[in-house]
Ligand SMILES: Nc1ncnc2c1ncn2[C@@H]1O[C@H](COP(=O)(O)OP(=O)(O)O)[C@@H](O)[C@H]1O
């Protein structure tokens with residue numbers, strides 16, 4: 001491992017001490033600390049950013065977006081910036097900070113293990129990751145996780161068929177695909193992806209747990225099972241495995257390795273909270289929280305969002321209501337749900353039990369068994385939105401880099 005240097009700008013003693021401890025525990029990482037705020041050290045910040053692999057700073061009361069955006073501009077897209085916030089900040093502030101160029105924002109206090117992991121992730125050698133940091137070349141794939149707010153709501157149906165649509169079919173017979181897509185079934189005990197696609201289950205995740213493997217490319221290539229549609233699937237194992245048999249580190253490596261080889265990595269999550277879910281929250285570009293407008297489902301979604309917010313300020317959660325067609329007029333309970341969730345009700349999947357069941361029974365994708373049914377159309381729309389937003393972001397990155 002090559003040496004990594006970090007700079008910290010903070011006037012908060014407990015933050016200084018936590019970061020110092022985290023860096024001390026990382027081999028080959030060094031830290032330079034400057035006491036003050038981003039604005040008080042003014043000119044020095046960009047110098048620190050240019051001379052180090054990672055700049056960490058404490059968000060002060062009145063975050064000055066202009067300073068952050070100047071910093072980013074002077075340092076270019078390859079510099080990495082982490083903000084630690086010791087107060088609650090609003091979702092819109094967090095988004096604005098991301099937009100002007102802060103790579104990650106974490107709440108403080110934060111567990112020492114978690115902080116260390118985040119620092120490690122943010123100081124990964126960028127020359128080894130040509131994709132995202134060099135927009136001229138291929139980007140790293142997007143990670144999309146699907147999280148069910150209640151059982152049997154249609155999470156796996158969404159995972160599988162969204163992954164399929166993200167392949168980006170084109171051509172006269174819609175046989176050509178433009179994206180490589182992987183599905184990972186992390187619903188370790190009750191995963192249904194293999195059955196739903198009529199594939200042999202893989203023992204990859206079980207072997208990862210039993211042998212303590214940190215999966216590399218070769219391991220994954222051997223564990224992925226290819227579906228006739230082109231999708232590559234890492235399914236849940238056939239044999240029982242305890243949910244906590246995987247570690248955060250393994251899950252982080254799994255996702256990071258896959259996103260080098262795939263344009264999209266779609267992850268089906270269990271309905272149970274377990275430590276490594278934190279790694280999925282951290283790595284996700286989008287998290288689809290799938291539920292419905294019932295009080296219990298909305299309440300459960302809120303609890304999950306709260307949990308995710310402890311892992312990552314502003315987790316990229318988008319709400320999906322399943323078995324409800326998008327209403328022309330929102331009723332009062334939709335308005336209530338939206339308020340409670342603090343997010344727009346962005347995606348709607350109509351109730352279509354017949355086609356959903358038929359696809360499952362035949363072990364087929366909706367695009368094979370009922371391409372034009374209402375459910376399939378809605379998932380196709382979601383896929384298109386995501387693909388067009390991805391290419392929009394790619395353009396932004398290119399423009400910023402130019
Ligand atoms: N939009 C939908 N409308 C009606 N039934 C659905 C829909 N989506 C899924 N189903 C059915 O609900 C059941 C559970 O689906 P599944 O995707 O396995 O849910 P989960 O992964 O949330 O447990 C299946 O029988 C499936 O056919």
Ligand SMILES: [Mg+2]
Pocket residue numbers: 155156157187190191192268
């Ligand atoms: Mg499921």
